[in-house]
Amino acid sequence: MREDYDVVIGLEVHAELNTNTKVFCSCPNHFGSDTNTNCCPVCIGLPGALPILNKRAVELTIKAGLCMGCRINDIAVFERKNYFYPDLSKAYQISQLERPICIGGGVQLDSGKFIRLNRIHLEEDAGKLIHKNASIGTLIDYNRGGVPLIEMVSEPDITSADEAVEYLNKLRNNLVYAGIAECKMEQGGMRCDVNLSVKKKGSNELGTRTEMKNLNSFRSVQRAIEYETMRQIELVEAGGVVRQETRKWDDEKGESFSMRSKESANDYRYFPDPDLLSVKIERDLVEKLKAELPKLPMERRKIYLEEYSLPEYDVDILLSQKEISDFFDEALTYYNEPKTLANWIMTEVLKYVKTEEEFKMPLKAKELTEVLKMYDQKALSQANAKSLIEKLINEGGDAKELAKKYNLINDISDDAVEEALKQIIEANPKAREDYKVNPDKISTFFVGQVMRATKGKANPDKVKELLNKYLN
Numbered sequence: 001m002r003e004d005y006d007v008v009i010g011l012e013v014h015a016e017l018n019t020n021t022k023v024f025c026s027c028p029n030h031f032g033s034d035t036n037t038n039c040c041p042v043c044i045g046l047p048g049a050l051p052i053l054n055k056r057a058v059e060l061t062i063k064a065g066l067c068m069g070c071r072i073n074d075i076a077v078f079e080r081k082n083y084f085y086p087d088l089s090k091a092y093q094i095s096q097l098e099r100p101i102c103i104g105g106g107v108q109l110d111s112g113k114f115i116r117l118n119r120i121h122l123e124e125d126a127g128k129l130i131h132k133n134a135s136i137g138t139l140i141d142y143n144r145g146g147v148p149l150i151e152m153v154s155e156p157d158i159t160s161a162d163e164a165v166e167y168l169n170k171l172r173n174n175l176v177y178a179g180i181a182e183c184k185m186e187q188g189g190m191r192c193d194v195n196l197s198v199k200k201k202g203s204n205e206l207g208t209r210t211e212m213k214n215l216n217s218f219r220s221v222q223r224a225i226e227y228e229t230m231r232q233i234e235l236v237e238a239g240g241v242v243r244q245e246t247r248k249w250d251d252e253k254g255e256s257f258s259m260r261s262k263e264s265a266n267d268y269r270y271f272p273d274p275d276l277l278s279v280k281i282e283r284d285l286v287e288k289l290k291a292e293l294p295k296l297p298m299e300r301r302k303i304y305l306e307e308y309s310l311p312e313y314d315v316d317i318l319l320s321q322k323e324i325s326d327f328f329d330e331a332l333t334y335y336n337e338p339k340t341l342a343n344w345i346m347t348e349v350l351k352y353v354k355t356e357e358e359f360k361m362p363l364k365a366k367e368l369t370e371v372l373k374m375y376d377q378k379a380l381s382q383a384n385a386k387s388l389i390e391k392l393i394n395e396g397g398d399a400k401e402l403a404k405k406y407n408l409i410n411d412i413s414d415d416a417v418e419e420a421l422k423q424i425i426e427a428n429p430k431a432r433e434d435y436k437v438n439p440d441k442i443s444t445f446f447v448g449q450v451m452r453a454t455k456g457k458a459n460p461d462k463v464k465e466l467l468n469k470y471l472n
């Protein structure tokens with residue numbers, strides 16, 4: 001039954017911008033403050049209060065557009081979207097309809113498929129309703145009201161839950177890498193609405209779509225799409241009709257239910273906000289913002305795979321957090337061995353990252369490369385190089401100084417290694433006999449003993465060479 005249908009999905013993704021203050025007033029844009037403390041007459045909508053546009057919010061919206069390959073409009077206009085609901089005390093939201101800041105653009109999936117964007121516009125977030133028990137009722141926190149929000153509206157190009165999640169990931173990574181938004185879904189910093197319809201396979205006639213709201217993790221987006229796809233198919237198969245409506249996803253129950261019939265743009269009676277002038281966006285500003293953008297994940301992936309010849313597995317790990325990728329890129333400027341560097345980062349650095357805290361690399365890129373240079377010059381054994389990394393992470397400071405402080409430098413003379421080996425051979429007559437029968441296995445034993453006696457400073461190849469001399 002499922003395979004007789006195509007599913008057609010468009011996503012509306014909201015992300016809160018990384019500004020210090022709100023979009024139309026100077027209240028702090030800060031998550032987690034005491035309720036109703038980041039508020040003023042403008043953002044709680046008292047009559048007569050006038051909005052003043054935050055330039056930084058416009059700049060970040062332009063940057064978002066540049067990341068997704070959008071065209072930036074020369075003139076942008078703010079409009080009032082009228083609706084009556086207590087999360088917006090003005091009874092309208094300042095948003096954009098006819099002339100948003102960014103037009104077009106899109107995101108390419110790994111398969112090569114391109115998901116088109118219709119637009120990216122800037123608007124104000126609404127307050128947050130907190131539903132308590134029956135005796136208290138519903139409370140409202142206006143701290144979030146007026147926080148700058150971009151809405152990224154895709155064309156209906158997505159055809160599965162997997163594509164939706166990949167698209168969301170790529171959208172989020174671009175915003176995070178470019179410092180536009182933090183996209184913390186668990187704090188509501190990124191939210192997603194799903195528009196979905198089904199149609200008979202290959203048919204050109206689109207089905208009626210529903211909109212699902214309240215999706216606050218990639219997992220709930222995935223589950224909600226799968227649930228809604230099957231709900232619509234089963235309804236159509238049973239001779240029913242899909243109604244155009246807004247549905248609310250319940251993540252605990254794993255199902256969605258109808259909230260209201262879906263509004264169309266006309267229902268909101270949009271009109272240009274008379275309190276705000278239209279915004280002229282100069283080309284010079286767009287060029288300046290473009291120059292500020294860092295290398296985006298797609299571009300880094302291409303360089304890692306093609307220029308550095310790193311395996312896909314390594315690339316995925318290096319790109320999984322901007323901090324890792326920045327660390328790797330910086331380290332490469334001191335130590336130009338991409339694969340060696342990637343190996344040490346993946347095995348000896350990331351194991352010290354505490355996942356329960358905010359992601360942070362545990363040491364400086366330059367210090368890691370100092371360790372690797374000492375190791376390459378055989379001034380450190382491998383064991384001591386690993387131990388030095390651990391000490392750098394625990395204590396910070398300078399790699400060379402720490403290596404001296406803990407006596408890790410390989411400053412032992414050949415004579416001292418030879419002396420240590422002679423004593424070990426004397427003390428282990430049985431191993432000495434066994435060596436004649438099984439030299440490979442027993443040489444490992446001797447090398448280990450010498451390493452221990454010299455506190456990891458002896459060169460294992462040198463020890464093997466000496467073993468040959470004494471036991472053969």
Ligand SMILES: [Zn+2]
Pocket residue numbers: 022025026027038039040041042043044146
């Ligand atoms: Zn305010």
